Amino acid sequence: LGPRAGDLVWDIGCGSGAFTAEAARFGAAVIAVDRDADALGRTTAAVRRFGVQAQTVHGVAPHILEDLPEPDVVRVGGGGAAVVSAVADRRPERIVTHAATRDAAELVGRDLSEHGYVVECALLQSVEMDTRGWREEKRTVAFLLSGRLPDRSP
Template identity: 75%
Template structure:
């Protein structure tokens, strides 16, 4: 959410909206939000979250990247699913900022390369969470993800 920085007046796409947490927070920040997911249960969870927090957003059910073709041009996009193909289709639309994740280094490199080729400045962070059993303070679960963010350089203003 911080990397995308949605604000009033932005059109946000949340692709692979899942629980709706990001979509709801973006709407709470004043952005117009299109929450996209192919899973009907994810769409229902997103709708329930929006009602719970009293925000309006539009849910679009369908599979990316095909469902994106007829959507209005976004300002910022979170890609929560679909991998490199979806990120590439989003980058073709030229939103100012894109955030995506990858489960492997190879996938992260592919997404990062594609964003760079589309003219984005790319940053990547490796995020890790470790679950601990507090009775013995031993590790019981580890989750690793690469978080990529791409931003287009500021547009030159005409003098």
């Protein structure tokens, strides 16, 4: 995402607060959004641990986003395609999200493209191995999607 000083970052579905704290450490103003009060508590603890600040907002996206100031950068950690589409309507420079299935990734990617974003997608996977027999025990996949508005300078 490349948050930098002067950027306003939304961290939707902030979870542990790790991204919120890291973005704030880069000098960005960060608004962390989550429907889970415990996640917001973890986020508050994370930013305090690093000696930075972030605003937290308790509520369900996309509705809770309506009154927030316009973002430059957004990480969508939860809420799926509906939240990504609502974020894209706000036209931040960069959006990053993930999907658990190829169908969901295609839906999000198509929506971002329709909003004018240049989209990149990477398939990430991890495999838990039983080293006694070197056999696969469990495979987890995720599709990481990023959208960037094309440079609009002349």
